[in-house]
Amino acid sequence: MIIKNKNIFHLQGKHVSYIMAVNECGDLLHYYYGKKLRDRSYEWVKQKWSVWNGYGPDKWTLDICPQEYPAYGYTDLRTPAYSIVNKNGGTVSRLTYKSHRITENSAQEIDGMPCLFVGDKHAQTLDITLEDQNAGFEVIVSYTVFDEYDVIARSVKIVNTSDKEITIDSVYSTVLDMPKDNYELIYFSGGWAKERGMYRSAVKQGVKIDISNARGGSGHNINPFVMLASEGADETSGEVYSMTLVYSGNHSTMLECDQFGNVRLMQGINPFGFEWTLKKGECFYAPQSIMCYSDKGIGGISRELHDVMRQNLCRSKWTNTERPILINNWEATYFDFDEEKLLSIAEEAKNQGVELFVLDDGWFGDRNDEETSMGDWNVNLKKIPSGIDGFAKKINNIGLKFGLWFEPESVNPDSDIYRKHPDWIVHSPGIEPTQSRFEYLLDLTRDEVCEYAVNAVCNILSSANIEYVKWDMNRPMTDIPYKGFNHKFTLGFYKVMDFITSSFPDILFEGCSGGGGRFDAGVLAYMPQIWTSDNSDAVKRMEIQYSTSIGYPVSSISAHVTAVPNHQNGRMTSLKTRADVAYCGIFGYELDITKMSKSELEEVKKQIEIDKKLRPLMLNGDFYRLENPYKSNYCAWSMVSKDKSEAFVMCAKILSEANCEEKRVKLQGLDPNMDYIDEYTSNVYGGDELLYNGIKPEFGLYDFSTHIIYLKKYNGEIR
Numbered sequence: 001m002i003i004k005n006k007n008i009f010h011l012q013g014k015h016v017s018y019i020m021a022v023n024e025c026g027d028l029l030h031y032y033y034g035k036k037l038r039d040r041s042y043e044w045v046k047q048k049w050s051v052w053n054g055y056g057p058d059k060w061t062l063d064i065c066p067q068e069y070p071a072y073g074y075t076d077l078r079t080p081a082y083s084i085v086n087k088n089g090g091t092v093s094r095l096t097y098k099s100h101r102i103t104e105n106s107a108q109e110i111d112g113m114p115c116l117f118v119g120d121k122h123a124q125t126l127d128i129t130l131e132d133q134n135a136g137f138e139v140i141v142s143y144t145v146f147d148e149y150d151v152i153a154r155s156v157k158i159v160n161t162s163d164k165e166i167t168i169d170s171v172y173s174t175v176l177d178m179p180k181d182n183y184e185l186i187y188f189s190g191g192w193a194k195e196r197g198m199y200r201s202a203v204k205q206g207v208k209i210d211i212s213n214a215r216g217g218s219g220h221n222i223n224p225f226v227m228l229a230s231e232g233a234d235e236t237s238g239e240v241y242s243m244t245l246v247y248s249g250n251h252s253t254m255l256e257c258d259q260f261g262n263v264r265l266m267q268g269i270n271p272f273g274f275e276w277t278l279k280k281g282e283c284f285y286a287p288q289s290i291m292c293y294s295d296k297g298i299g300g301i302s303r304e305l306h307d308v309m310r311q312n313l314c315r316s317k318w319t320n321t322e323r324p325i326l327i328n329n330w331e332a333t334y335f336d337f338d339e340e341k342l343l344s345i346a347e348e349a350k351n352q353g354v355e356l357f358v359l360d361d362g363w364f365g366d367r368n369d370e371e372t373s374m375g376d377w378n379v380n381l382k383k384i385p386s387g388i389d390g391f392a393k394k395i396n397n398i399g400l401k402f403g404l405w406f407e408p409e410s411v412n413p414d415s416d417i418y419r420k421h422p423d424w425i426v427h428s429p430g431i432e433p434t435q436s437r438f439e440y441l442l443d444l445t446r447d448e449v450c451e452y453a454v455n456a457v458c459n460i461l462s463s464a465n466i467e468y469v470k471w472d473m474n475r476p477m478t479d480i481p482y483k484g485f486n487h488k489f490t491l492g493f494y495k496v497m498d499f500i501t502s503s504f505p506d507i508l509f510e511g512c513s514g515g516g517g518r519f520d521a522g523v524l525a526y527m528p529q530i531w532t533s534d535n536s537d538a539v540k541r542m543e544i545q546y547s548t549s550i551g552y553p554v555s556s557i558s559a560h561v562t563a564v565p566n567h568q569n570g571r572m573t574s575l576k577t578r579a580d581v582a583y584c585g586i587f588g589y590e591l592d593i594t595k596m597s598k599s600e601l602e603e604v605k606k607q608i609e610i611d612k613k614l615r616p617l618m619l620n621g622d623f624y625r626l627e628n629p630y631k632s633n634y635c636a637w638s639m640v641s642k643d644k645s646e647a648f649v650m651c652a653k654i655l656s657e658a659n660c661e662e663k664r665v666k667l668q669g670l671d672p673n674m675d676y677i678d679e680y681t682s683n684v685y686g687g688d689e690l691l692y693n694g695i696k697p698e699f700g701l702y703d704f705s706t707h708i709i710y711l712k713k714y715n716g717e718i719r
């Protein structure tokens with residue numbers, strides 16, 4: 001709900017208030033962001049102005065004022081939200097309020113980029129137009145607030161109202177000026193096979209931190225999701241503010257703590273390598289950034305974001321539909337397969353209850369390794385003599401759905417398509433382009449290249465009964481020809497992805513980028529699940545899935561049981577541990593099932609039965625992290641149904657210890673007045689007992705031991 005009271009705008013979500021006001025000089029200042037306030041007279045807003053050390057038209061300085069969209073070159077000397085070379089060649093800018101508009105139930109208008117949609121929720125959008133009369137441009141800052149969420153989605157549009165060109169050097173999507181407090185910054189950093197590690201540091205006066213990525217996609221190294229937490233905020237307590245950028249290109253989250261300890265947090269396109277020229281009348285849209293607030297700690301942020309992303313971000317009809325349990329041939333065969341081998345895997349998988357067979361890399365051109373054929377999307381008849389259509393039919397005849405891997409954005413130099421169109425790759429004129437994984441990137445800023453990628457994929461998808469697509473992208477972006485190219489490429493990527501996913505609405509799409517190198521809300525708007533990491537070791541996955549779940553729903557986290565010794569780190573874990581960790585995710589297998597022993601196959605069959613029961617819960621439940629593997633020898637999490645009548649709990653002890661303490665894990669989210677039965681052991685518990693006294697997981701005396709519990713509401717007598 002948006003309340004406009006004189007010069008004050010009050011945005012109210014479910015439990016959150018966000019207040020800003022236009023001062024006497026026309027500046028749009030920020031007043032409050034936090035726990036929901038009633039709509040009152042706002043006398044205190046005026047009082048707050050006077051506290052800021054001499055507010056008044058004659059002697060004010062914006063350097064001490066919290067602002068909504070700060071400029072540079074006037075009186076605020078902190079990092080600005082934007083920087084523009086204006087029609088006169090100058091960079092000084094001052095934005096003042098011009099007008100505003102409140103619209104009911106309409107999503108933000110962000111040309112060419114994904115954003116939250118309204119659906120059946122009640123939402124309002126506030127667009128405030130700020131103008132720089134002198135420099136000749138307008139900035140429209142937009143806020144969408146939903147009655148039933150604690151999120152506020154923001155975006156920015158810049159319009160050139162002058163008669164000359166202007167150049168945008170930087171444009172952040174969200175700015176949050178927060179008063180002094182003991183904040184901690186939490187962000188997610190890593191690399192290939194170790195994506196989204198969780199890092200936390202105290203915010204000290206004077207620091208300026210740029211959490212940014214310029215690798216092309218949103219990246220393995222830094223995720224476009226951050227949190228600003230009150231000191232010591234944990235999973236269940238403390239105030240936490242988060243920002244999620246709905247964007248898959250180079251991004252930046254900038255934090256600056258000024259001389260008074262006030263904090264400015266901004267998120268948007270990475271200004272490094274960015275520049276955008278606007279001719280007379282043209283406009284530029286910055287991507288959407290979703291702010292979320294919780295006074296119930298990090299867990300509160302997660303559950304809110306999970307709901308928002310599951311219900312108002314991803315357009316796929318699969319978002320809230322049970323996903324098929326798959327088997328993928330990549331770690332089973334890599335490039336070394338033929339039809340017979342694949343069919344034997346599919347048959348054995350079907351026997352155990354698998355529902356979807358995914359043919360990964362290596363099915364096209366002459367591709368027997370990474371060095372050739374990328375971009376030549378014709379089936380390799382030596383490996384698949386039946387062709388894709390015929391092979392899909394064979395898989396369907398076994399009783400499985402059929403899925404296929406693509407990497408639509410790349411080509412190998414050794415490919416027909418590259419030989420035909422060497423100028424189609426991302427390159428800088430006069431410089432030998434760099435290969436990565438023997439690949440070049442296709443230049444998706446060009447319409448004819450996008451058209452090629454779309455046609456190549458769509459032709460295959462219409463040629464056979466393909467019900468799932470894994471969309472991979474395996475290299476960073478180099479050889480960038482000009483500033484702003486990465487953003488233009490990202491728009492091309494969205495155009496291609498939008499066309500293909502909307503042309504095949506029944507296909508389940510899974511995002512991937514050398515593992516989890518493009519795990520972001522932009523991709524999630526089109527594809528409901530993403531391959532989380534190439535690191536499939538169950539122990540490393542405890543960390544990766546734990547931290548990924550902070551910002552993204554469990555229903556987006558693809559998790560496979562793979563062979564041991566693990567192919568990435570050589571670790572040996574039991575089949576049970578591998579499955580127990582994968583249940584809280586989109587469950588599947590990626591190993592040569594034909595090599596499993598009879599007893600292992602029996603175990604796989606049981607695991608699949610378990611997951612089939614659990615998966616509706618995994619799609620729609622509330623996720624609680626109970627033990628942090630980054631901090632201790634344990635990892636535990638649980639998924640609780642919205643009505644609290646069902647819960648799945650996974651507890652893990654990482655290293656075995658002799659003579660160690662009795663471990664108790666206190667559950668969360670259950671109804672203290674309900675009784676529960678553990679379907680695996682038939683033990684009966686009171687909800688209060690599980691919440692306040694906890695459970696004692698039964699760990700084996702070996703490393704990486706896991707214990708799972710499946711609680712259902714129990715109406716019988718208790719003991």
Ligand code: DGJ
Nearest residue numbers: 330360361472514515534
């Ligand atoms: C990287 C992906 O993360 C893997 O799962 C696999 O699809 C390979 N690419 C194939 O080249």
